[in-house]
Amino acid sequence: MRRPPRTRLLLWHATAALPVLGAAAAFYGPALARTGGVWPAPLDDVYIHFGFARAAALGHPLSWIPGNGYSSGGTSLIYPLALAPGYLLGFRGPWLGLFAALLACAALLDLCSSLRRLLEPRGPGAATARWVAWVAPLFVVAVPLLDWSWFSGMEVALLGAVLGRALVAVRRAELAPPWRRPAEQRRAGLLAALLVATRPEAVALAAPLAVAVAHAAGSLSAAAALARASLPTALLLAAQAAANRAFTGEWGAAGAVRKLVLSNPYPTPLEKAVEVLKNLTALRVQALEAALGGPSVALILPLLGLVAALDRRTRRLAVPLLIGAYGSLLLVALNTTARFQNLRYAAPALAMLLVAAALGTEALARRGRLAAGVAAALAVAALAAPSAWFARQIDHFARSSANIAGQQVEVARRLGARAPRPRRVLLGDAGAIPYLSGMPAIDGLGLGGYRGMPFARASVHGVPAVVELIERLDAAERPDVFALYPSWWGGLADVFGRRVDAVKIEDNVMCAADEKVIYEADWSALAPPGERREGALDAVDIADLVDERAHGYAFAAPRGGWVVGAVLRDDGGAPRFDAGRLIPEGREQSFAAGVAARGPAVLALRTDGGGPIALGVAVGRPAEDEVRVEVPERPADRWSEIRVPLREVAPGDLVRIRSLQGTFRSFHVWLLRP
Template identity: 30%
Template sequence: MTNREGTRFRWSADIVAWLILCVSLGGVSVLYLSLGLVTSESALIMPLDDTYIHFQYARQMAQGDPYVYNPGDEPSSGATSFLYTPLLAIGYWLGFDGLRLGYWAAVIGAVCFLLSGWLIYRLALRAVAAPYRTQRVTATLLMLAFVISGPMIWAAYSGMETLLMVLATLLALYAYSKDDRRGAGLAAAGAALVRPEGAVIAITMAFALLWRSPRRLLWPGVALATIAVQPLVNLMVTGSLSASGNQAKSHLYNVTIPFTERLEQIWDSWWRLWRELLSGSAPVDGHYIPVVVVMLGLVAVGFGIYDSWRRRDVVPALLAGSWLLLISIGIATLETAFWHFKRYQIPLMALMFPLGGWTLLRLSVGWWRWLGPGLAAGALIVSAGTTLEYARRYRDNVYVVQNQQIAMARWVAANLPAEARIGVHDVGVMRYVGNRATYDLVGLTTDKVATAWRQGSGTIYDTMYHHEHRPDYFAIYHDIQSLPLLAAVGVFGEELQRFTVQLPENTVASATGTQIVSRAFWPDDAIEPVLEGIPGTWTLHEVFDVGDIAAEDRYGYHWWQDGLFDGFATIVRRLPLATCMADECLMTDGQRRITGGEEWTLPDAGDADYYLVVLRAHAESPAYLFLGCDAIRSTKVVPQRPGLWVEIPFLLPAEAGRFCLKTDQIYHPATYTVYTGDYPAIEPPEAVIARLVDPVAAGRISLVDVSTAMTDAEVAVSVQWFSQGDLTQDGKVFLHLYDHPDEPPLRQIDVWPQDDTLPPANWLPGYMTEVYRLSLDGLPPGTYPVALGMFEPNTGKRYTVVRGDGRQTDRLFVGEVQID
């Protein structure tokens, strides 16, 4: 064959491949988009709510308000793709507004899909200098296997940036394979602007270009510099380098579990990713990529390692292999790594096709020349099996979005006030179609909320309750993650409408089949702590609601765990105060679950000498609390009173600066109320009736006075206690009435002082007067001795009673009851 004939053949073969690409892409596009249009019965509906997050940011950008999700709100960085939003905004500006923006997104997806398919064909042919006819057939079949792959078609017409990332990845590899430094640098920079994991492509591309030409710095520098663009814009616009999507989705930001456990989760995700990729199938995704393509792609990487070592160069196969490894690690850091039919993994899957082509074209010579077309045809058959399956999934997910998210958004638009703010989990459609301001509980689009979502219902509630954009209504799932706990305390209020759809198999558009629209219920139930009996004059300074992320930031709050537990790190509760059991004393608040400790900065005390800090906590389980991180200043006790809020006072000097609390158990802080004032000097009693010595640390409580009064119905024992405020143990008072002192009591009570809420360790320096009562109902005539004492409730051991004359016992007889 002459050179002219060879050139004419190459051109004709390329034209045939291009026609095959266009026809096949056109066919699958018509299939998927027709199913979408028929199912939506209106404009083209995208199969994911997340798509409409991009649409809303694009609408705002087109209207001159970039990075703002709700007009008038603070900027946020919920659109993770820096480049995709402006591309959508162009379409909105051109007239593709409302749901019509879906057509523009489909055009972007189709163009990226078309060019990606062509790049796979061209990349495969780069394996040999002058490909034979059978090698061109192999490249064409692999291109076709890519184009009719169900996951690829789904990704192209999902309205997301996935195929744009595929195009940037393949274009970078193609330019590098041609030794086009400018093209490679620009394509790698584009990848870094499309997705955060594109930074891997930019960094490795810069390294490879510098390896080949260390002194030519321009295009490697462009690739590296582009990595900083999105973080710097985020910093300037939102005050944070990280996009809120990373904060809401990354294992690394899940501060509720130890860092080592987060690394284990990342390892598990990474291993699962490769295990499924090597098998070509997954439980949710079914058969999603031909195994032969993956295996051949990894063989190409192996060849690339050998060729790079032999040539002392970074060959394209090695560069692509580094992308497979490093990007897969980056994806594994996401809790959403396997969502939406592996949309984050699609670029890795796309890379396997040209890599597999390099292996086949390299091996398909001589007697093996038909190996390439044969294996490529097998891959094509496997891909064809996914085309109709994913077409069904595309239709089903469009159906779910149409009949749940779109239907709910239209109802909200028609029935709720225009100025209403809606609390949501699926934030895309509600904002874009419902045209109502939203509060995003997940935190993708509402600034500084993602941290609250990661930590459970307590931080979700507290952060939302104090937020300036607190929602008036909810349009939300009520039965996923920690949202049932919000429903249990009544936050979702009066249900106005319910949207239920029967979820088809393998639906990814909706978390569950039901979402509700309800009126928000925000109880105004803030109750100040009870300071009765605390000496001194105190002024309320500040209230620090633990769990409100904004407040925690203001106070420099830091918490840590020394032990593990099941469930969420915070929980919202609606409970009564232990000192007030009436309905008006019910309080809704979030509680943290602390197994290590917490510390925060105290506000300026001004001219006061002391802080009085009152902790309100759920008394779910007993715990010892140690004030002070460097040295223990005092020890406090959480009494075990499940289902009640208890209050624990702490006295600190004005120069304390930081409040630091540790535990070796678990406790559940909700709120700190800070007072400032002066604590008077307390004179100890000159004489006491007895001293009670705790059985562990030998702390002493003085019994200063005791008196007994009786009516027909009860006996009342009035007791005055004195404490130096240095007790460290739990203790309950018991009052017994006996028939005989050596027999079990006929009547008894066991209580903590101060309305059954204040163990001795929690007493501040000073005096406390208590009255304990026993019922006399049903007792026959007789004389009944009455004894008083104290015991440690967790062990049952009694305090030692040391009488004034020095005698020791485990109880003090305080009088007799005479019944005639």
């Protein structure tokens, strides 16, 4: 690709900066006015990135908070590393957001520069298409919904820069002479992997880009080209999965465990499919129609992308972009939060669609003066149609930033000012609170990670399962304050917390609730860590996911095994918490016995109050040998225990407990000496 004259290049950069910096000012200016001078962040997730960046700058990469250990909960592997130099340069507290804003503007200008290189016409028709490169920056900032994400402080702008460079690399691999083509193919592969490291759903683009590189191999081996272009992404995904497994026990990242529809054990496959369809419908209507100006004009962008896909010069870029755009939306639809946070998960798809449309505009303009006129008309219509949403998106950005500053930032300030200083705060996926207060924290939703414990998985199963993990911690390690939304944490905040403060905001458009409450913790109802019952050969603490995993525990799912929790009196009259699962009538739970040797035992089952039920118990034998156990009505204010003599239990035997009549509320299981 030839370089244009220096003067024309400088002029192009000057004109490209105008729409990018103008859009940035349009969003940041009103938001700063609303936040009272706190650098605007319309999402609390921005501060989660800041936490990862601070940890990286302090020598703890891939940790949310130094001391918490490895975390797979960051939505971007490389964005915190890009922010870390800002922290080292002195951009601390909310002002790391200013560095993020500068980085976003630089990334968008870099995307514009990549587009210029891709759109510079060559060969026949160059004269009628030269104007397209000059309007390329307008494609970048034309959609207000996308601009909201570009300037949010999230990783989307960095993704745009990497996207542009990856496309340029694919074009270079296509045009390079044979002796240079392998190096260009490897470069394209590395940048494709960098796309996935920036946003995981970009794998929907990385894969077809690798195929495009192989298709353009020419006289070289297509298989070798495909390997060069795809191997970096494959190695990245394999390394990430291996690290997740080694440090967290999960192959997937914490965000996938917590947010993907497929991770929820309770709904049926049909119910999960319905949820995905709801997400797809919302994304299509709100992000691919309304945000682009309405159903009639929203088709112009994919139509221009189709023109690029049909053009011989641009199809190797346009086809992957279209596949990547719609493929990423399919992946995003698996996310339970896809419809929320101003559709930020649709931003990568919109970016890919706009780039494909820019390529289509250039491809059409090369067809002659008449075609160039049609291309100009379509481009004007496509770029002008979304403009009606600018005022609304700018206002939403400002209001969202005011929400985060008024609630999350204020809670951080109040916690930081408490005396004596709290030891550790329990929160739910909140970034500003630990980052700005400088306080150690445990994220109850699991995205922050804490010493390999499965908080993300537990939060999907239910709040009492999160409490079971806290019970595993030493008393001095347990959080002594909470900063939670009460409606999200029923059974924890109201049971183990005493309300001492709260921050309530008006005009809430972004926070999960208008009030965030600060509690002082009281964990006196929890068992001491490592507590062991006298005479126990083995024990399974139901709903403690660590214990369940160690025993190969299985429960009736879907539509069963729901986690519940209670604080009832034990045999000594003291209140004691335990979590358990509901086993519906006709369903069963099972576990592998961890006894040391074969022999007789007594199966002890903890349950709470309720009416008469009947259970069936079998140990390593066919169902017809099942022992039926009649359980009478139990008092509601204390724990009850069901005892079943077992003739013989061997190490690894499968112990099956079936609910024959009524729903069995199973909280704890012991195998005791007879």
